[in-house]
Amino acid sequence: MDSDRLNRWLTAEAADDDAGAEAAFVALFASVPRLAPGGGFTERVLWAARPAPAPATANGGLLAALGWKAAILAALVLGGFSVALLPLARWLPVEAPSFGAILKGGARVLTWTAEWLDAGIATWRLLARIGGALGVAASTPEIVSALLASALVSGLALYSLNHLLAIERRTWR
Amino acid sequence: MSVADEQLVREALSGSQSAYRELVHRFERPVFNLVARMIRDRGLAEDLSQDAFVKAFNRLDTFRAEQGKFSNWLFKIAHNTAIDHLRRGELETVPLDRPEAEGPDFHAMLPDDSAASPYEAAVRGDLATALGVAVDRLRPEYREVVVLRHQEGLAYEEIVEITKLPLGTVKTYLHRARKELAGHLTEAGWGPAEDRVYTGATETRALHLA
Numbered sequence: 001m002d003s004d005r006l007n008r009w010l011t012a013e014a015a016d017d018d019a020g021a022e023a024a025f026v027a028l029f030a031s032v033p034r035l036a037p038g039g040g041f042t043e044r045v046l047w048a049a050r051p052a053p054a055p056a057t058a059n060g061g062l063l064a065a066l067g068w069k070a071a072i073l074a075a076l077v078l079g080g081f082s083v084a085l086l087p088l089a090r091w092l093p094v095e096a097p098s099f100g101a102i103l104k105g106g107a108r109v110l111t112w113t114a115e116w117l118d119a120g121i122a123t124w125r126l127l128a129r130i131g132g133a134l135g136v137a138a139s140t141p142e143i144v145s146a147l148l149a150s151a152l153v154s155g156l157a158l159y160s161l162n163h164l165l166a167i168e169r170r171t172w173r
Numbered sequence: 174m175s176v177a178d179e180q181l182v183r184e185a186l187s188g189s190q191s192a193y194r195e196l197v198h199r200f201e202r203p204v205f206n207l208v209a210r211m212i213r214d215r216g217l218a219e220d221l222s223q224d225a226f227v228k229a230f231n232r233l234d235t236f237r238a239e240q241g242k243f244s245n246w247l248f249k250i251a252h253n254t255a256i257d258h259l260r261r262g263e264l265e266t267v268p269l270d271r272p273e274a275e276g277p278d279f280h281a282m283l284p285d286d287s288a289a290s291p292y293e294a295a296v297r298g299d300l301a302t303a304l305g306v307a308v309d310r311l312r313p314e315y316r317e318v319v320v321l322r323h324q325e326g327l328a329y330e331e332i333v334e335i336t337k338l339p340l341g342t343v344k345t346y347l348h349r350a351r352k353e354l355a356g357h358l359t360e361a362g363w364g365p366a367e368d369r370v371y372t373g374a375t376e377t378r379a380l381h382l383a
Contacts, residue, residue: 003300006300006358006363009355010355010358010359010363010364013351013352013355018348021351021355022351025323025351025354026323028300028304029304029319029323029324030323031300031301031304032301032304032305032308032323032324033301033305034202034203034205034206034324035202035205035206035209035210035215035218036201036202036205036206037201037202037205037218037219037222038215038219041197041201041205041219041222041223042194042197042198042201044219044223045197045201045223045226045227046190046193046194046197048223048226048227049193049226049227049230049231
């Protein structure tokens with residue numbers, strides 16, 4: 001029992017019995033628990049010890065620049081090679097479109113674009129008509145007075161709100 | 174059978190996150206206990222223990238198993254981290270004459286399964302708390318060697334390796350620490366008694382019957 005060990009230890013200390021005191025103390029001290037860190041300590045350590053992302057080095061930048069240059073060079077070489085091979089295309093099994101077909105397609109595209117533009121212009125015309133009607137209405141003295149009055153009320157409301165907000169801010173500071 | 178520390182180190186060095194996790198899990202309590210006993214501030218001890226682990230993991234490749242145990246290598250890093258902090262002048266602020274002010278949180282008890290009765294468990298828990306408080310009243314260098322020797326069970330030579338103190342000094346510190354602990358416990362009412370009547374943690378613990 002611990003109280004017996006304590007007695008033996010303290011009695012041995014009082015009697016200057018070093019060996020006895022040491023033995024009793026070692027047995028007694030085993031009951032002192034280790035202090036433990038709070039929950040989530042392991043996660044915090046692993047998070048803190050995670051490897052930092054490698055910074056972009058000058059070497060890496062050079063490699064990237066070289067990569068771009070290589071890609072442009074490769075594109076130029078492939079383009080030149082393709083142009084050189086173009087005459088061989090007439091032996092290909094695929095039939096090339098005739099001039100008439102190309103012309104017909106172009107005309108169809110032109111027609112479609114014109115129709116699209118016409119629809120757009122009609123929309124703009126409608127908007128212009130609405131704007132004109134509003135302009136005529138706004139030019140009458142009654143409507144102008146009403147617009148001015150509402151602008152004045154809005155301005156006053158904005159000023160009052162801003163003033164109230166400033167008071168609130170001062171109160172909470 | 175659990176994996177040896179050195180094997181875990183090898184796995185961690187090859188990039189195993191679970192090995193790192195196991196190393197922290199295995200040593201978080203001994204490392205924190207050592208640092209907390211030296212620093213006597215729970216929050217700060219957590220930060221310093223975390224620093225110690227991060228330092229250890231950052232130079233894990235410098236650990237040589239043939240030169241000693243991983244635990245001792247880690248204790249050495251924790252010791253240096255705590256000593257650096259103490260040397261920076263950020264010294265402990267808990268008054269030495271009022272150890273009880275730290276409260277029961279710092280001396281959190283482990284469940285005691287070995288006690289034969291609730292009475293015995295209460296006495297044992299109270300005595301363990303009193304011993305913990307008495308340890309905290311020791312000088313930092315005494316506290317450290319007591320923890321390493323009596324809680325971690327290290328040999329004198331291992332303590333010498335960790336603290337870089339001469340062997341004679343380590344033995345002297347341990348001897349003086351034990352004497353001081355006896356004095357503190359006697360002062361706190363745990364003195365040698367022919368018959369001890371337990372009356373609770375806040376009352377007189379020893380009754381000397383005629």
